Amino acid sequence: MVVEKTQEKDTGPVNSSTALTTTAVGSFGRPDYLTKARSAFARGDIDRAELEKLEKQATEYWIRVQEKIGLDVLVHGEMERGDMVAYFSGEKGGLPIKGMKLGGLVRSYGNRYYHKPIIYDRLEWPGPMTVDMWKYAQSLTDRPVKGMLTGAYTMVEWSFDEHYPTRRDAVMDMALVIRREVEALVAAGAKYIQIDEPAIHTRPEADFEAAVESMRVTVEGIDAEFHTHICYGEVEEIWTPMQKLPVKQIHLAFKNTDFEYLDLVRE
Template sequence: MNRRLLPTTVVGSYPKPNWLRRLIREYEKGEISDKVMRRAYDDAVKAVVKEQELAGVDILWDGEMRRDEMTSYFARRIEGFTIYGEVRVWGNNYYPKPAIVDELRYKDELAVSDYKFLRKITDREIKVPITGPYTLVDWSFNEYYRTREEAVYALAEVINQELRRLVDEGANYIQIDDPAVPTHPEEIEVAKNSIEIVTRGVNAYIGMHMCYGDYSKIYPEILEFDVDQIDLEFANRGFKDVEIFKEYEFTKDLGFGCVDVHTRRIESVEEIKDNIRKAFSIVEPKRVYVDPDCGLKLLPSEVAFEKLRNMCQAARELREDLEG
């Protein structure tokens, strides 16, 4: 795909405005109508898109204002899932864990209407993030299929249908979020096959985002995945992982996580420029996409904005240097 040098993008989520959080709580208590809630989400998306535009992001998404998190949101929209009560994970965080209890089938849509709404309110390029089948299965109970593998492939077929619809509507850049893949190197073959199913007949630029896990256990195997870009986090681990990817020729575009989403410290433009330069030791600059390590949703929104703005400024300055 023909893009400017060092395009800047986001991984997906952005902090929800406080007023939206309050409305969601009221909605859950039944105090406001579906219609009012829908309008509130639309307004939140408009605000977040404006912030990303002001920060200078080239390829954006809607900040996932409508998504509570990345597993159950999709599970609720796919036939064959049910959602159990809250399951405790990562210390004191709770989330509703989905279970596969029947044959998985495509129901309605997963992100098509979100994409269409966004298309109406921005001229910038859009990237649509969808949680990958491997991660959705890994983070759910499987009470229907004989094996995990079977469940993953069935879900991959469902997601393939969604991707085809997105492309029919005009989407040309889709990101498969698969953070569970690096945590199960022993099943890398299953993950790879699932991506082949997901992307079959999908005429779009495909990125794959993977945070967590030990990258050395899945590299160079991930180069075999049928995607155009691999998007990884580097800032959170102090860019030590750069070494892993120098060992073999990196044959994909690289989404280079160069800003840490786990700290409120705002990296300076100079610091981020130095960070981005580290990517050039893996691939040539024209294959590098610049983004934060992961979604920004856990940060205060003013911090998220400053980080994005500095990141985009850093990319702009480096672009000018490179283009001379």
């Protein structure tokens, strides 16, 4: 569910006939043919060009679905990403952030595992990581497509840090990296950027202010509308400080909690 915040600078919804801008969280289910293709690529049975062709095919499918149901601001679906953090560390063709590399498999939950990245040196922007896929998705539709990034706090929280003396130091350098990617997306024409922070409620008493500051470093002064996605966790504990996040929309996972957080929104 989307919670749209009131701000002094209100760009308004894309579709003026709706009270709120309608959009999606970001990632969609990967079709079977793409799941099989990713496995084939990992085995060396197909090359990068063939995999990218199928990723784009799946991306176009989801663009058409969103157009059909009438969303105002679309997402590309993240067909090229296996994990929202590992992708930015070189997973299956992603351009790794300098100072990061893929680590071994770590259990996320249930039977889901991911290659937990390792921060081994100072973090630096390697060049555009998401711009080409955003350009492709935007070329398929007249409706705006969001740029999709993982936030600095989540990037650090879901990685092993073997370089920085403090978590805050790592988060702030990561924020500068993500900011460079935001600037690249905006330069390419993106007007909406979503920065996912699902780990923001992990240590609310110790780290929340650093998480808010890192978001500010990432977006401040950039001419775009910013959204963030916060899933799972105890939203009640961070509801009030969450309002400090410098974003227009906050996306919350209400379905997993049987919509019990609706009372917070009504307030």
